[in-house]
Amino acid sequence: MQPTEQQQLPANNETLSNDLLLDMYRSMILVRHFDRRAVHLQRTGRLGTYAPLEGQEAAQVGCGYALQKHDWLFPTYREHGVSIVHGMPMETIFLYWNGRPEGCVPPEGVNIFPVSVPIATQVPHAVGAAWAAKLKGENQIAVGFLGDGATSEGDFHEAMNFAGVFKLPVIIFCQNNGYAISVPLSKQTAVETLVEKAAGYGVEGVRVDGNDIVAVYEAVSHAAEKARRGDGPTFIEAVTYRYGSHTTADEHSRYREAAEVEAWKAKDPIDRLKTVLIERGVWSDEQDAAEWERVDGLVQSAIDSMQATPPVPHDRLFEYSYAELPQELVEQRDEMRELYGKGGAK
Amino acid sequence: MQPTEQQQLPANNETLSNDLLLDMYRSMILVRHFDRRAVHLQRTGRLGTYAPLEGQEAAQVGCGYALQKHDWLFPTYREHGVSIVHGMPMETIFLYWNGRPEGCVPPEGVNIFPVSVPIATQVPHAVGAAWAAKLKGENQIAVGFLGDGATSEGDFHEAMNFAGVFKLPVIIFCQNNGYAISVPLSKQTAVETLVEKAAGYGVEGVRVDGNDIVAVYEAVSHAAEKARRGDGPTFIEAVTYRYGSHTTADEHSRYREAAEVEAWKAKDPIDRLKTVLIERGVWSDEQDAAEWERVDGLVQSAIDSMQATPPVPHDRLFEYSYAELPQELVEQRDEMRELYGKGGAK
Amino acid sequence: MAKMTILQAITDGLRVALREDERVLVLGEDVGVNGGVFRATDGLQGEFGPHRVVDTPLAEAGIIGSSVGLAVNGMRPIPEIQFFGFIYPAMEQIVAHAARVRMRSQGRFSCPMVIRAPYGAGIRAPELHGDSPEAFFVHQPGIKVVCPSNPYDAKGLLLAAIDDPDPVLFLEPLRMYRAFREEVPEGRYTVELGKANVVKPGKDVSVFAWGTMLRVALEAAKSAAEKGLDVEVVDLRTLSPLDRETIAASVKKTGRAVVVHEAPKSAGVGAEIASVIQDEAFLYLEAPVMRVAGYDTPQPLFSLEDIYAPDAKRILHGIDKAMNF
Amino acid sequence: MAKMTILQAITDGLRVALREDERVLVLGEDVGVNGGVFRATDGLQGEFGPHRVVDTPLAEAGIIGSSVGLAVNGMRPIPEIQFFGFIYPAMEQIVAHAARVRMRSQGRFSCPMVIRAPYGAGIRAPELHGDSPEAFFVHQPGIKVVCPSNPYDAKGLLLAAIDDPDPVLFLEPLRMYRAFREEVPEGRYTVELGKANVVKPGKDVSVFAWGTMLRVALEAAKSAAEKGLDVEVVDLRTLSPLDRETIAASVKKTGRAVVVHEAPKSAGVGAEIASVIQDEAFLYLEAPVMRVAGYDTPQPLFSLEDIYAPDAKRILHGIDKAMNF
Numbered sequence A, B: 001m002q003p004t005e006q007q008q009l010p011a012n013n014e015t016l017s018n019d020l021l022l023d024m025y026r027s028m029i030l031v032r033h034f035d036r037r038a039v040h041l042q043r044t045g046r047l048g049t050y051a052p053l054e055g056q057e058a059a060q061v062g063c064g065y066a067l068q069k070h071d072w073l074f075p076t077y078r079e080h081g082v083s084i085v086h087g088m089p090m091e092t093i094f095l096y097w098n099g100r101p102e103g104c105v106p107p108e109g110v111n112i113f114p115v116s117v118p119i120a121t122q123v124p125h126a127v128g129a130a131w132a133a134k135l136k137g138e139n140q141i142a143v144g145f146l147g148d149g150a151t152s153e154g155d156f157h158e159a160m161n162f163a164g165v166f167k168l169p170v171i172i173f174c175q176n177n178g179y180a181i182s183v184p185l186s187k188q189t190a191v192e193t194l195v196e197k198a199a200g201y202g203v204e205g206v207r208v209d210g211n212d213i214v215a216v217y218e219a220v221s222h223a224a225e226k227a228r229r230g231d232g233p234t235f236i237e238a239v240t241y242r243y244g245s246h247t248t249a250d251e252h253s254r255y256r257e258a259a260e261v262e263a264w265k266a267k268d269p270i271d272r273l274k275t276v277l278i279e280r281g282v283w284s285d286e287q288d289a290a291e292w293e294r295v296d297g298l299v300q301s302a303i304d305s306m307q308a309t310p311p312v313p314h315d316r317l318f319e320y321s322y323a324e325l326p327q328e329l330v331e332q333r334d335e336m337r338e339l340y341g342k343g344g345a346k
Numbered sequence C, D: 001m002a003k004m005t006i007l008q009a010i011t012d013g014l015r016v017a018l019r020e021d022e023r024v025l026v027l028g029e030d031v032g033v034n035g036g037v038f039r040a041t042d043g044l045q046g047e048f049g050p051h052r053v054v055d056t057p058l059a060e061a062g063i064i065g066s067s068v069g070l071a072v073n074g075m076r077p078i079p080e081i082q083f084f085g086f087i088y089p090a091m092e093q094i095v096a097h098a099a100r101v102r103m104r105s106q107g108r109f110s111c112p113m114v115i116r117a118p119y120g121a122g123i124r125a126p127e128l129h130g131d132s133p134e135a136f137f138v139h140q141p142g143i144k145v146v147c148p149s150n151p152y153d154a155k156g157l158l159l160a161a162i163d164d165p166d167p168v169l170f171l172e173p174l175r176m177y178r179a180f181r182e183e184v185p186e187g188r189y190t191v192e193l194g195k196a197n198v199v200k201p202g203k204d205v206s207v208f209a210w211g212t213m214l215r216v217a218l219e220a221a222k223s224a225a226e227k228g229l230d231v232e233v234v235d236l237r238t239l240s241p242l243d244r245e246t247i248a249a250s251v252k253k254t255g256r257a258v259v260v261h262e263a264p265k266s267a268g269v270g271a272e273i274a275s276v277i278q279d280e281a282f283l284y285l286e287a288p289v290m291r292v293a294g295y296d297t298p299q300p301l302f303s304l305e306d307i308y309a310p311d312a313k314r315i316l317h318g319i320d321k322a323m324n325f
Ligand SMILES: Cc1ncc(C[n+]2csc(CCOP(=O)(O)OP(=O)(O)O)c2C)c(N)n1
Pocket: A078, A117, A118, A119, A146, A147, A148, A149, A150, A151, A177, A179, A180, A181, A246, D029, D058, D060, D082, D086, D089
């Protein structure tokens, strides 16, 4: 997949304030740095398999900024960017990739559903949460995230259809990064663009350059306003690219050319916004360097927290399987304790 | 759902020969008579729950005539019409509705897959069978049938997508009769027409007046030729209506107005073709009456065969669960025989 | 007190829940205008409106998946699966999501929902309308499985299931829907989940059953009594978690056990119950636990359904095998 | 003879099948260009072309559903499910269709296909990559379930599964994929389905396991030997249909049994095996059959996976309980 013409259009950045652009820029840097450190941690054995997002920062950060605090996110395994923006602590995300149960728990008041690993299954959840918001008369929306590959799953279809039929305040936000692991979009669907799929559900479809943070921000803002107005769902296709492998367990050179990756790097979302900010005279290379330093400190302290977290107590396996543990599970837990002790302590 | 303008267009019957039209007409009468007798048999306790199709004869018979003998059908529970045309004996269909295992078995050389009860699940089968035909280089196509409600299921979506991606010789033939049991199309999807759903898969979509047998015949013929040429799948929406209840266990007056049914009866597919045939001077009321007599004989003899079929032998429960019965099942069968005998005899 | 069928008791239970709790909503195929294919939701849309009793598109994963979102965001959805055999397309949403929301989020989110489904065979319905795959859900941790056998329990268990903070699969024995009437109290009452009921005490052999099979087991017990056998019949009512205490107490008393179900025998719930019995009452067992179940073939078309499902004769045969081992 | 890992043996088996039989095709997510996420199909698309080794869209119901159509129309599809925990969306196509084609059509049509899936936990993978829902498929009549524990069996059972005229679910113990090498003959050979293998004869207690757990059971047997216990270890290899004869013979000899699996205990395959044992060897049993299994909680994230899955210690504990009952 080569970047298309459309993606080369300049950001319509006139409409957004410098402050907002600067905030979003800093967030993109934070997210990129977080991501690179995560990959490095995995390579050095300090993190489990990790799904990198480098290249997709504009799509995620732009989306995150267009939402309100009480809105719901239903993320996949790759939504670290938007999750951080929406209030998920970085150490929590690190813990998740270390297989820690705490890794799925957002702070109180932050509505981020645990990562859905089974592809597309979170889209109906977003639809249901939006439905609840509508029934309760809350001015809240839900965003269901998915990838290009996920559009092939039945759950995507059923969720889109429900969204259309019940006219729900939901955004179905698809990051089309051109690949489902190794499978390119051309083998995933016979259409050229994913946005073409929306019409069949009576759902408005919008396609944006996912590497243009302003375009993403505006598309999501419009969709969110529309949803809050009661005018129903929007499907957004944000065309983007992941620079790295699908996960750290994948090797992307098996299925795509280095030249393709390079072509996309030339459209880098961070570089693009940086150019704009410098042109506007609100940013400089010095500030940039300082900002990378600053985010390094933030990410490092999240890593420190993650590493300082004591091992998980064995009881954690049982604690939350039911609101009240059935007798059989109490006995299983007791036998587990007898055999393996409490775990957790350092 | 009221009949639309589109459905009031006269059949483009100029192109088809009198012989073909007469054959199709006779088949529609046969199918209607079969259907009415089936409903009556159910009412009088001689058949189990039955799914009537009255009103949908043109869609089914027109489709059946456009196919070749070796093509595959993947029917739902309502495809008696096209199944009869494609070579399924009427007594077999009666046996099916009497819960008899023989009811799923077409004669050798007739490629009709057993009725799929779970909604939309047969569409991927049709896609797979078409794929096999393509791989084997056979000039064979597959037709997957479904209703309007079935388009909401994930299996429809996944099958459409596979059909598009692999460009398979398959026709996905949807009889939009306006209802999924009690649920009208307007609650099933936010779009007005089902054909709008095809574009999202890169599959050609065609919408026809399903009560106009010529339109159906031509649409299916074109789609079949295209498929045989290697030019891929077609989704056909045949707009039609069932006059009766969803099944004999349903009561359609609970969810629709008598006036709506009457409006559709004014567009009756059989009446419409009859008018054409009489105008062409190839048919008369006397011939018509004689034909109804003739099909009554055919249907009656199928009913006689069905009723003459001895009860099912109990062993039938085990015979085909595996190619070779595992030891455990042999023992279960033997215990069953001990307790209940062989069954089957009269 | 009104006499009700199981079906009426369920409708009544739904009505109570809809009245008392604004968060409750009923959704599914044909549950609204039509009142459900068995009329279990008859009249409810008229009383509570189309926003609380909702006809959905024909999509089981969509129904359960959106119910997960509804539940997580504060509602109490009661999705209906039209027949238990149509739950398969919703498997992933149930076993990978509904059952795991609490654990996955470490209690931060929960998924209180009651999935209702008509269950079992025996009404001459078409294929797949008579499947009994309860074992799948008993095997899946995080979701409870409940099945009443009479009108009183039907309403009481349903209201308890709706109160439960975790997802519950509520199986409705369709062959019994209208089979008989019983007195059912008005308004709210609950029957505790996880408790079996010794329906007929006896001392010679214990028969464990639920749903439709409970009545068939009672029939068998009656025939056995004619032969001088005193059969204890236990209605399990909740299949997950099992009431191991009541099961064990019964077998410790009788020393012999028969488990009955409509699903295929292999790896059915009967295997779990047999295993629990030997875990808990090994030294009391005078004979292997007999499993009287569907055969290990797919549920057949209805001309063979009577041969497929256990009847009193087959249960009696199981009792005899347990007695004469 | 070449030494191969389980993974290499599987690739080799697929290659033999693709070479010998034009009707065979391999399909699934990432199985082509990428050679599968574990490289089980590495090199096969290069050798046999993109029409026989096919990257499909990301849709499990579509993969299995189209495989049903392929099989019915004369092909021999070998669909891959990327991880066993992603089989849930294909449940309906498997249990309502693949498993029933032969019975439903009274033998007129059949559905020979081998569904391959990496199986079990233990490799620090993300959530749902370590589920073990084999019990669902053991409960479903009409489909066989096979799981090798070593390279020789992996290839031999795979080729037998491909030859089988009925659908087979072929579970590949992913923790063992590259754990060790063994001699694997070149070309075609088969290991009969439905036959267990007494891997280590013993006289004190029988341990039944399969896949990854087989090696863990052997480890436990070794520790037990140090305590003077002679453990018999049986590799079941086929979970459906079970080799009841071998199971019974073993328990008749030892009088005690332990069943091991990674899936949750309740209503797992262990319950079926325990039930079979008491059906077949009741009078020989000196203790209840011990089930050493995953706990009745959802498969946890990987920080807890070692506590969740049975290890040698837990199996030994089970053996002790069986011995000291
Ligand atoms: C139901 C299911 N099937 C398969 C997988 C394995 N898998 C994980 S990610 C992935 C590809 C997803 O691609 P896409 O939707 O484009 O998202 P991306 O990873 O590119 O962000 C696959 C096949 C899964 N997690 N769930």
